[in-house]
Amino acid sequence: MSQKSEYIQTETGNKVSRKSLIIGSQNIILGGKTIIQADCCIRGDLRRLVPQGQNAAAVAIAVGRYCFLSKSCLLRPPSKTYRGQFSYYPMKLGDHVFVGEGSVVEAAVIGSYVNIGKNCVIGKFSIIKDCVRIEDGTVIAPNSVIPSFSSVEGHPGIVVEELPETAAEMLELKELYKSI
């Protein structure tokens, strides 16, 4: 019962720990049935700066369905100078994305069925395609692209193994959602 009371459930089935830190929630979209554990931090305040005049309600972080953000992980939109203008850029996570404990994610796009292990660092503007497993402690260099069906490991991370055709089933998180 104590487990239940830890989470606030939203209308779309998201379960957000009371101990998580969500900054700039107006810039964050959760797709539903996503779990956010304690001490997890989401920086929705680091949104894209639009040129003067416009005041578009930019989405800083979009998270799909059945994602699982483990304890003390951090989602932070990436930033860079583009055409002389420094800005943060939106980050998008697909469905069934697992982010392990203590991992820091500054990717541009993460596809669906992606498992990020513990204590990983996903560098700025990296793109992770569908069906990818990132092993514990991996550091993905900025601007990297990780293709589908890859298992990545190392400092900086390189593809060490090809995942089998069943990767989507292996990385699905529906059961995990039910268990919380």
Add this chain to the structure above:
Amino acid sequence: MGPKRSGASSASSAPLPPLSIDPTAVLSDAISFSGTYPITIGANSVLHPRCKLNSAEGPIVIGSNCIISERTQLIAPDIDGLVLGSYVHVEVNCHIQAARIGDATSIEVGTKLGKGSCIGDNCTLSPQSIILDVDVLPAFTVVYGENQRRMDTSATAVARNETMLAHIDCLKKLLLNKSEKYMR
């Protein structure tokens, strides 16, 4: 404001260490200050929410145009304190007990700087680097991969500092400045 000030700014109700914050610095909400030695924050520096500064063992000095990200801990190692130069960028989840960090040095995610270590100017520490206690890193050192080192000859220092300034400008627009809250 009065009674709220000390309680809200740090997790504990203990009194804040003596703070000297430049008026142009930006301090976010929920920064934890602890210890008794003075903490100085230079001009135009930005502190993200939930970073922790501990001056129990010595003073902390942060230079101008620095960025200290969330969940990073700055801990003064001894009575001589922790001195950060200017244009220092400390990313998230770092654990810093260094004695000195030189100008224009980037410390990336999850780096651990051992007690009393000394980082030179224009260094780059890639994510999850580990610097041992009292280790000295000469200027322009890059720590990459599994703590390998090489010299940075890329001549990107000027561009980097320009980007830092643009980054700080950007953060000033995005972050709520709560620095008065920490003022005495």
Add this chain to the structure above:
Amino acid sequence: MSSFPYIHISCPCHEDRPQTLTLDSARPITPLKSPSKHDFNFPLTDPHTPTKRRTLLGGFTPSVSFDSGNINLDLDEEEEELTDEDDDNNNFDPRDPRSAFSLFPIENLLYCEDCHQIRCPRCVQDEIVCWYCPSCLFEVPSSTVKSDGNRCTRNCYLCPVCTALLAVIPVNHSSGHSGTHSDHPTGPFNLFCSHCHWTTSDLTPPIQLEKPTSISAQLSKLTHSSQDSEFIRLKQHYAQQLGNAQEDFTNSPAALTRLMGLYTGLGSGSGGHGGSRKGRGVKKLEMKEVDRPREVGEEQELEIIERMAVEGLESTTTSKQRLAQPHEPRFLSDLTPTAVLLRTKRSKRCRACRHILVKPESKVQTTRFRIRLVALNSIPSLTIKRLDSTINWNNLIPHKTHRFLLTVTNPLFDPISVSLLTPRRTPGTAFASRVTILCPEFEVGASTDVWDDALMSTKPAASSTSGVATPPVAGSFTSFSKDPKMSTVYEQKRNYTSVVIEVVPPEIPDTRETRIRDERLLEIPIYVRVEFEAEVDRDDEEGGGGKPSHSGASGGAVQRERVEYSYWYVIGVGRVGDPVEGVVASEPNTPVRTPVGTPVKAPRTPAAMRTPLRQVRS
């Protein structure tokens, strides 16, 4: 084998006679050869095809015992039939070096519906569907791969120092960052590694690019070693010699013959064997050796040593860096950016019957498959959990009875009967652990729709057979439903059943340092036998496979056939730790269900067998 527990399945292809395997698996066992009297009984041996049985089975341990109170009725008969077999050669030992090649997690296995056999990565044949760059995700036509090699010919380069992706940045930085003006920075450009800050300026001589695109073309001109130019010179020379520069060496059989002629010393003008070649219709070839062939790259070792003395060891490359480069440079300043290696999308064929098992969609960025026959959808998967959360997978306590929950999940649309067999003592080691499966025979419900699942979930958690979503078809498997031991099934839900498995590890000296084998590793081989009845499509008798069509059910007489298969699963339970005081050797708390001293031999069933039945229900 990094983390416990793991469950692997032994692919039968590891058998020592692959040719027989190929033959057998290509042609499913015909009903004629299977003795019909065994239809409802456990052993299914075929006296007519002893070799076939041997090769198809994963092999058996002579000491396999059936740890159940319900000894099979056909025990005597079975023993009779098996006595002539040479049991010793049929041990399945998960530690056997040969086994290591055949054990795969179920996720990595495919299933050939024509052979009714699992297929591991070793017994499928890959065929390339397309080539693509894993970085820019552009498809590379196979003609380009042939002409330009298997690396990205666009702008994707890796840092030679740390393997991160290189970015193009202008050398004169301030122009790009000074705010309002100059959207498009002007050259020259560098390739820059944002991880370790290596740039192409670190090369001797430094390399700077004129424009930020078509980097391959620019780089190939700039990073030209003496070896490369000599190779090109030789290639040009011999291409000219061939007289037909357009002719592709590899594609034309005539060119290949000529090439072979070069190697056998017939090429350079010696007319001795010319006649015979003419006789075979190959044009006579006059080859001239290249003028002044130069030996390049064999730099003076002394020079290298001197350079090392001057520049220091810090300026030398690591073995990883060296091996990733052509010509294996010794100094960091000689490392050049490495173009990204291409990746492939591949379809997979069964080696035995040539049917396609996997066919991905050819578009690079999609992860869908046109055909995907994976074992996960065809054979039951096992999972193991701790019943007692204090069990440490990496430190099992000797002499203590560890209870685990073994769950069998059925992916099929038909309910299955499962028999689990395991040697009472783990084989292949002097330090055997005692293993007892409390309920080795049970049923697993069909993998019905989620819809049905919702309906069933209103019922309380089933503790007996009655709770199975789809009860077994009347008349079949009666021996199982009558079995009182069914009550020892721990949990039974829609399409999975859990039973308790008890493991008592022995005291094992720590031999990690001294021996090659890790004696403390506890792996339990379990022979899983599955029986079920499948409906058969009359038009396509073989097409039934694991997914029989349900549409025929309304049409009155439905032909059903009995399918059974069996595989060796290996459960990596954990590692045995040091003995704990107070836990001493004793018999396990639960009574051993098989009387000691009456080992029951496992049956020798072909791994897959299909027996048509008379129609059993309308």
